[in-house]
Amino acid sequence: QQPVQSPQAVILREGEDAVINCSSSKALYSVHWYRQKHGEAPVFLMILLKGGEQKGHEKISASFNEKKQQSSLYLTASQLSYSGTYFCGTDISGNTGKLIFGQGTTLQVKP
C-alpha cells in the first residue's frame, strides 16, 4: 500500500530543476506533499485532489494524474532552502484523513 517515490535521492546545483514522483497501487482521493528538514517536523507544501489538478506554490508545483494513480512534484530554479526530504502522503480512504507516506526523496541543493 505504501506509495513508491522516485528518485530516492537527488543532488542539484542552485538554479537547477527537479521532479519527484509518487506512484500508488491504490486509487487515490488526494495526494499531500511535505518537506522535512533533518530532525524537524514535516512542513506542508500542497494537496492535490481528485480531478487531475495542478497546483503551484512559488517555484514549487505539483500535478496529480488520477487514472495513473501518480503525482509529481516540480521544483524549478532550486534554492539552497529547498534541501530536505520530500514525502508524498496518499489518501486512499477519503474520509478518515489517514495518509500513507512514501519512503521519501532526499534533495540536496549545492551552491
Added chain:
Amino acid sequence: DGGITQSPKYLFRKEGQNVTLSCEQNLNHDAMYWYRQDPGQGLRLIYYSQIVNDFQKGDIAEGYSVSREKKESFPLTVTSAQKNPTAFYLCASRIQGRSNQPQHFGDGTRLSIL
C-alpha cells in the same frame, strides 16, 4: 498562536518500562494522528482518532496504546511490549471531514532506550 505541542523533546526508556508521549493541540481539530519515523524512512501510522473517546489502530499499533479523553489531547504510551521503540515520534492533527485539509505536525519526540 495555534499549534501542536509535543513533549518531551527527548525521552529515554529503561527496559520493561512504559513511557508516555504528550501531544496537545489548540487548533480545535477533531482528528489526531501518531506516526513513527525511523532513520531514513517515511512516516508510519501508529494510531489515529477522529473524535473524542474513539480511536483506531494504524499500521504498526502493536506495543503502543492511546487515549482520547479530550479534544485537545492525544497521548501515546509506548509499552514494554514494544521491543524496538527507538524512533522519532510525530503527532499530527487536522480538520475532520474535508479532504482538502492538511495534517499539521508537532515538533516530535525522540525516544531512545537506555
